[in-house]
Amino acid sequence: MSIKRRNFIKGLSLSPIALSVTGYKKAVADFVSYSPERAFGFSDNKVPMNAANLCPMPISISKTIADFNEDLDIDMSGMNRLRIGSMKEEARAGIAKQLHVKKEEIAITRNTSESNNIIAQGLSLKIDDEILLWDQNHPSNDVSWAVRADRSKCKVNYFDIPLSTDNYDNIINIIENQITKKTRVISFTHISNITGFKLPATEICQSIKEKYNGIHIHVDGAQTWGVEDVDLTAMKCDSFSGSSHKWYMGPRETGLLFVKESAVENIWPSIVSIGWGSKRKTSAAGAKKFEAYGQRHDAALASLAETVKFHNEITPKKIQKNAYKISEYIRESLMDIDIDFVSSNHHDFRSNVIILKAAQENRKKILQNILNDAGVILAGTGGLRLSPHIYNTIDHADRVVRAINKSRKLLS
Ligand SMILES: Cc1ncc(COP(=O)(O)O)c(C=O)c1O
Numbered sequence: 001m002s003i004k005r006r007n008f009i010k011g012l013s014l015s016p017i018a019l020s021v022t023g024y025k026k027a028v029a030d031f032v033s034y035s036p037e038r039a040f041g042f043s044d045n046k047v048p049m050n051a052a053n054l055c056p057m058p059i060s061i062s063k064t065i066a067d068f069n070e071d072l073d074i075d076m077s078g079m080n081r082l083r084i085g086s087m088k089e090e091a092r093a094g095i096a097k098q099l100h101v102k103k104e105e106i107a108i109t110r111n112t113s114e115s116n117n118i119i120a121q122g123l124s125l126k127i128d129d130e131i132l133l134w135d136q137n138h139p140s141n142d143v144s145w146a147v148r149a150d151r152s153k154c155k156v157n158y159f160d161i162p163l164s165t166d167n168y169d170n171i172i173n174i175i176e177n178q179i180t181k182k183t184r185v186i187s188f189t190h191i192s193n194i195t196g197f198k199l200p201a202t203e204i205c206q207s208i209k210e211k212y213n214g215i216h217i218h219v220d221g222a223q224t225w226g227v228e229d230v231d232l233t234a235m236k237c238d239s240f241s242g243s244s245h246k247w248y249m250g251p252r253e254t255g256l257l258f259v260k261e262s263a264v265e266n267i268w269p270s271i272v273s274i275g276w277g278s279k280r281k282t283s284a285a286g287a288k289k290f291e292a293y294g295q296r297h298d299a300a301l302a303s304l305a306e307t308v309k310f311h312n313e314i315t316p317k318k319i320q321k322n323a324y325k326i327s328e329y330i331r332e333s334l335m336d337i338d339i340d341f342v343s344s345n346h347h348d349f350r351s352n353v354i355i356l357k358a359a360q361e362n363r364k365k366i367l368q369n370i371l372n373d374a375g376v377i378l379a380g381t382g383g384l385r386l387s388p389h390i391y392n393t394i395d396h397a398d399r400v401v402r403a404i405n406k407s408r409k410l411l412s
Contacts, residue, residue: 068084355385
């Protein structure tokens with residue numbers, strides 16, 4: 001850096017990027033050596049327990065986004081943009097490795113809604129083809145298909161899994177009994193955001209693929225990616241979606257779409273811009289053809305690479321184990337005080353999305369009471385929804401359970 005430029009930057013009170021106080025290493029050190037609260041930086045009277053909707057980032061990763069943004073503003077040269085832009089490729093490779101797939105099978109999108117819609121709007125379908133959905137799918141994986149079915153004159157069918165179900169075979173039978181000669185796609189949410197029910201996605205996909213290889217299976221992983229240690233190769237789904245701003249604890253408006261190599265050809269992109277190539281036939285490798293959006297938020301994408309390393313350091317296995325530890329503690333504490341659940345408490349079907357029965361008209365009041373009494377942020381989706389993650393502690397859990405008990409009259 002020239003002396004003139006250094007003096008100019010000094011004059012603006014900008015310091016050169018100091019990754020020692022930002023980035024994944026600081027996030028991990030804060031998390032391991034101090035406390036989850038210190039690593040994530042939220043205030044003690046506004047504790048997030050709503051990962052199913054939005055997670056905080058480790059504070060030093062959040063600062064990394066600001067650093068990369070500032071770095072770009074200071075130096076917009078092609079070289080610097082390439083350096084920061086290339087971190088998206090690091091993120092892609094890291095995510096692929098964590099999910100046990102090839103990096104060419106990963107598109108970095110903006111969120112699960114977009115990823116679900118790339119499949120729903122882009123899959124090649126003909127008149128009278130049938131689409132089979134779980135009746136608990138999120139609108140981006142439900143209404144999106146209805147719109148698509150209208151456009152292409154297809155039919156949408158639904159399968160319904162009773163929450164009292166207690167074995168995998170029943171679930172697989174229910175789904176397979178709904179398959180007809182015209183079924184071309186099956187799309188379901190791995191973990192429901194409205195009941196917390198976890199479908200045995202691997203067993204479902206493996207069984208269907210063995211008998212009906214031609215059916216495209218899409219799995220919405222919004223409530224899975226970042227909290228469950230998923231192996232997509234073992235799962236055998238054709239596509240899988242997720243949002244980094246949920247359980248992955250990464251930058252907002254960055255998302256994931258996995259598309260199996262053999263399925264890429266059969267899906268049309270929704271946006272074609274820089275990144276596609278200059279010809280009709282794309283020069284983008286594999287699933288990258290789905291992210292030819294033009295200019296992007298490079299600082300967020302570069303910080304996604306830091307989030308990948310945060311997961312690698314703590315390890316996806318430990319994240320799942322620790323996240324489940326806190327949700328089990330909360331679940332047992334709520335059972336001890338006899339609260340009614342919407343969620344299944346069966347070992348095979350429960351998840352970190354815990355939903356309690358709560359009348360719709362009381363939910364706003366309960367949420368406010370819990371925020372006032374416990375300083376904890378919950379959601380009113382599907383009932384009273386608690387979705388704790390690794391940044392939640394026993395103290396948060398005890399506080400929230402006490403506050404729920406105090407407001408229990410409003411629950412029914
Ligand atoms: C199961 C499921 N799918 C998709 C979405 C949409 O996620 P996003 O808003 O990040 O696109 C959500 C959001 O809560 C969800 O719960």
